[in-house]
Amino acid sequence: MKLLTGNDLKTGFVTWWTGADWSLHIEDAADVGEAGEAILAVEEAARRVNAPYIIAGEQTADGPRPAHIKDRIRALGPTVRPDLTLKPADPAAGDWVI
Amino acid sequence: MYKYDEYDQQMVDARVAEFADQVKRRLAGEITEDQFKPLRLMNGLYLQLHAYMLRVAVPYGTLDSRQMRMLAHIARKYDRDYGHFTTRQNIQYNWIKLEDAPAILADLASVEMHAIQTSGNCIRNISSDQWAGAAADELTDPRPWAELLRQWSSFHPEFSYLPRKFKIAVIAADEDRAAMRLHDIGIQIVEKDGAHGAAFYVGGGMGRTPMIAPLIKDFVPLDDLLSYTEACLRVYNRYGRRDNIYKARIKILIHELGADEYRRQVEEEFAHVKSLGIDPPKAEFDRIAAQFAMPPLDASASDEIDRTDPDFAVWVDQNVAAHKVPGHAIVNISLKPIGGIPGDASSAQIDLMADLAEKYSHDELRVTHAQNIVLPHVRKADLYAIWQALDGAGLATPNLDLISDIIACPGLDYCSLANARSIPVAQKIAQRFADPARQRDLGELKLKISGCINACGHHHAGHIGILGVDRKGTENYQLLLGGSGAEDVSLGTITGPGFDEDGIVDAIERVTDKYLAERTDGERFVDTYRRVGMAPFKEAIYG
Amino acid sequence: MVEHLQADGEEPCVTLDAFLDQSNATAVRLESDEDARALIPFLDRLKLIEVAFPKFRDGRGYSSARILREAGYTGELRAQGDVLVDQIGYLKRCGFDSFAPEKSLNPADVEAALSRWPEHYQGAADGAVPIWKLRHG
Ligand code: HEM
Numbered sequence: 001m002k003l004l005t006g007n008d009l010k011t012g013f014v015t016w017w018t019g020a021d022w023s024l025h026i027e028d029a030a031d032v033g034e035a036g037e038a039i040l041a042v043e044e045a046a047r048r049v050n051a052p053y054i055i056a057g058e059q060t061a062d063g064p065r066p067a068h069i070k071d072r073i074r075a076l077g078p079t080v081r082p083d084l085t086l087k088p089a090d091p092a093a094g095d096w097v098i
Numbered sequence: 099m100y101k102y103d104e105y106d107q108q109m110v111d112a113r114v115a116e117f118a119d120q121v122k123r124r125l126a127g128e129i130t131e132d133q134f135k136p137l138r139l140m141n142g143l144y145l146q147l148h149a150y151m152l153r154v155a156v157p158y159g160t161l162d163s164r165q166m167r168m169l170a171h172i173a174r175k176y177d178r179d180y181g182h183f184t185t186r187q188n189i190q191y192n193w194i195k196l197e198d199a200p201a202i203l204a205d206l207a208s209v210e211m212h213a214i215q216t217s218g219n220c221i222r223n224i225s226s227d228q229w230a231g232a233a234a235d236e237l238t239d240p241r242p243w244a245e246l247l248r249q250w251s252s253f254h255p256e257f258s259y260l261p262r263k264f265k266i267a268v269i270a271a272d273e274d275r276a277a278m279r280l281h282d283i284g285i286q287i288v289e290k291d292g293a294h295g296a297a298f299y300v301g302g303g304m305g306r307t308p309m310i311a312p313l314i315k316d317f318v319p320l321d322d323l324l325s326y327t328e329a330c331l332r333v334y335n336r337y338g339r340r341d342n343i344y345k346a347r348i349k350i351l352i353h354e355l356g357a358d359e360y361r362r363q364v365e366e367e368f369a370h371v372k373s374l375g376i377d378p379p380k381a382e383f384d385r386i387a388a389q390f391a392m393p394p395l396d397a398s399a400s401d402e403i404d405r406t407d408p409d410f411a412v413w414v415d416q417n418v419a420a421h422k423v424p425g426h427a428i429v430n431i432s433l434k435p436i437g438g439i440p441g442d443a444s445s446a447q448i449d450l451m452a453d454l455a456e457k458y459s460h461d462e463l464r465v466t467h468a469q470n471i472v473l474p475h476v477r478k479a480d481l482y483a484i485w486q487a488l489d490g491a492g493l494a495t496p497n498l499d500l501i502s503d504i505i506a507c508p509g510l511d512y513c514s515l516a517n518a519r520s521i522p523v524a525q526k527i528a529q530r531f532a533d534p535a536r537q538r539d540l541g542e543l544k545l546k547i548s549g550c551i552n553a554c555g556h557h558h559a560g561h562i563g564i565l566g567v568d569r570k571g572t573e574n575y576q577l578l579l580g581g582s583g584a585e586d587v588s589l590g591t592i593t594g595p596g597f598d599e600d601g602i603v604d605a606i607e608r609v610t611d612k613y614l615a616e617r618t619d620g621e622r623f624v625d626t627y628r629r630v631g632m633a634p635f636k637e638a639i640y641g
Numbered sequence: 642m643v644e645h646l647q648a649d650g651e652e653p654c655v656t657l658d659a660f661l662d663q664s665n666a667t668a669v670r671l672e673s674d675e676d677a678r679a680l681i682p683f684l685d686r687l688k689l690i691e692v693a694f695p696k697f698r699d700g701r702g703y704s705s706a707r708i709l710r711e712a713g714y715t716g717e718l719r720a721q722g723d724v725l726v727d728q729i730g731y732l733k734r735c736g737f738d739s740f741a742p743e744k745s746l747n748p749a750d751v752e753a754a755l756s757r758w759p760e761h762y763q764g765a766a767d768g769a770v771p772i773w774k775l776r777h778g
């Protein structure tokens with residue numbers, strides 16, 4: 001599957017395209033198929049996202065997961081500061097990242 | 099310490115207003131990201147892995163307690179309660195919002211700080227010796243010259259769109275504590291026939307093509323410092339490569355031209371530039387230098403240190419250095435607790451260090467290129483109290499210049515250019531060598547880790563260097579031996595095939611074991627390496 | 642102040658090569674990789690030198706401008722190409738006195754950019770008195 005990701009222009013937070021909007025959570029990400037470039041152009045021009053790009057991912061039982069380690073780290077947060085990730089309370093949250 | 103006058107303040111205030119306006123135009127869609135990016139970069143604002151990252155300059159590494167507290171305040175108010183001190187005497191915040199950036203810059207300006215030219219293809223923060231003004235071995239305090247260069251380079255109209263970033267370091271001691279020769283321009287204040295002048299080393303750098311700067315001029319009269327620097331830059335701006343960013347640093351130009359031809363062109367340019375009256379008069383230097391005057395230290399203070407507490411004694415031996423003035427010392431605060439993140443400090447720790455500076459160090463602190471903090475002017479009689487306070491805050495690790503005093507770049511945990519994580523490797527190595535006696539037995543051993551070829555973690559200059567690479571989508575680490583960023587500057591050599599995260603820690607242990615087996619009396623790791631060469635180490639690592 | 646933001650239909654510039662080939666043109670265009678010093682012998686008879694900025698990131702034109710001004714050129718010095726409002730202040734300090742940006746600039750933004758800096762740290766080609774000189778009277 002193909003995922004569309006970028007950062008929020010104002011906050012810089014990592015965001016994922018859900019098919020209709022942007023979410024902080026990779027679990028909400030939608031497969032953009034071949035439509036990525038077109039969505040990206042519209043969304044960037046409308047300043048709903050900054051520096052967007054398309055990545056390869058795969059669907060798992062827990063939701064979509066980026067293929068590359070860099071985007072897996074982006075999806076959750078720094079591996080060395082679990083307290084600063086999106087799921088600070090869940091010690092197993094990062095198991096899929098590395 | 100240098101204090102802004104109305105002109106300096108006006109400049110940073112104008113910059114805050116300018117950037118606030120640029121951010122507003124970006125948020126309103128009047129400028130594109132492509133146009134905005136160089137503008138935000140010149141204000142130290144990157145877009146990184148998790149958010150925007152703001153890099154704040156600590157010019158030549160010097161700051162007072164009020165400024166240090168502001169760094170804590172920014173971490174607390176706008177970030178996630180911590181900051182990361184870098185090898186170029188800056189601090190980075192990893193979780194900044196673009197919409198907050200103008201307010202942060204305004205807060206910084208209120209304490210005479212800024213993020214000007216901490217990124218972008220311009221002249222960056224001028225770095226210096228972290229012990230400047232205090233070190234027993236210095237010729238003079240290099241910081242007044244660094245401040246002159248700071249002012250000259252700030253908003254320089256000709257040199258704000260250089261082929262590539264440009265880093266300058268100024269030192270004034272033979273012991274190089276600022277990796278001077280790995281800068282685009284390294285300046286050492288030297289003495290000749292009783293007069294001070296500047297030795298110019300130009301064209302050093304790390305990155306994918308590391309180079310040691312050759313000596314371009316052994317003695318530039320200090321009255322010509324800015325003119326000569328301007329000539330060096332103008333030749334670079336005109337002829338540095340712009341077709342390939344990997345070849346755009348000045349080191350490549352000088353490598354391609356040869357040091358002699360570059361020197362000839364600079365001399366020709368200098369002959370002309372000198373007539374332009376760029377160098378300020380001595381009165382301006384004196385005005386600046388007066389502000390760096392040694393604080394009133396009592397030279398009759400006692401040299402005695404009560405060493406009854408053994409943990410304290412270990413820390414004194416490892417982290418305290420000689421001061422110019424009797425009865426005083428330089429305290430090095432390690433930001434490298436075993437298992438911690440090299441260079442990171444929490445807001446509370448930053449505040450505590452500010453308090454200690456105010457109480458014990460004439461209100462002064464320094465940031466070091468090894469990502470540590472210094473209290474430069476401390477009475478020996480106060481060392482115990484300082485140590486106790488540091489110890490209570492996890493800041494008394496006695497490991498300065500030992501194997502666990504690791505320089506590590508943010509790597510793939512924070513950096514969008516990274517190939518591999520640096521921090522977990524640093525943590526594992528520090529844990530493996532946690533025993534303080536073992537570390538001290540190994541002696542001075544500078545270990546430096548970068549998460550990619552850009553070499554922000556100085557891996558080329560580590561006695562032991564580690565470079566993170568991407569091996570078919572997984573993190574892999576190459577090992578380098580024999581580098582140095584000090585006065586015995588050298589570039590490390592790759593040992594051979596890389597390792598995974600645990601493999602690299604094992605490999606380092608085999609290297610240090612080999613060193614222990616081979617060393618002769620008084621030899622540091624790097625000395626042994628230089629004497630016996632790579633072969634025995636390779637044998638030990640790969641069998 | 643910016644004299645004119647757009648070129649206004651005067652004699653077209655010739656290339657540096659054409660100019661050096663015995664042209665008697667009074668207007669010449671300098672590409673970013675061309676050596677401004679080649680024009681120094683002819684500055685008296687030049688009325689316009691247009692310096693190209695193919696990309697705003699290409700900063701060679703800043704040095705070209707200063708070299709020309711430092712050599713005594715007093716005619717029009719125009720920055721043409723990818724010239725953005727955020728560069729105008731630096732360009733002016735390097736000696737440019739006219740601008741032909743590819744994408745037209747908002748005059749209010751230009752005004753704001755040019756009046757942003759009350760003083761300057763360093764001397765350049767615009768005659769501004771550097772701060773160190775102000776400090777010492
Ligand atoms: C996380 C964001 C960072 C980014 C995107 C970044 C980017 C870069 C890049 C692209 C280079 C290579 C420049 C070249 O070779 O032309 C570089 C070099 C360097 N960076 Fe960073 N860096 C970052 C953080 C840091 C940190 C945290 C430090 C200090 C610990 C640092 C210190 C340096 C140094 C010392 C160099 C080598 C300079 C040289 O090649 O001469 N950087 N950086």
Ligand code: SF4
Nearest residue numbers: 507513516549550554
């Ligand atoms: S060395 Fe590479 S990974 Fe490390 S901070 Fe620099 S650019 Fe990022």
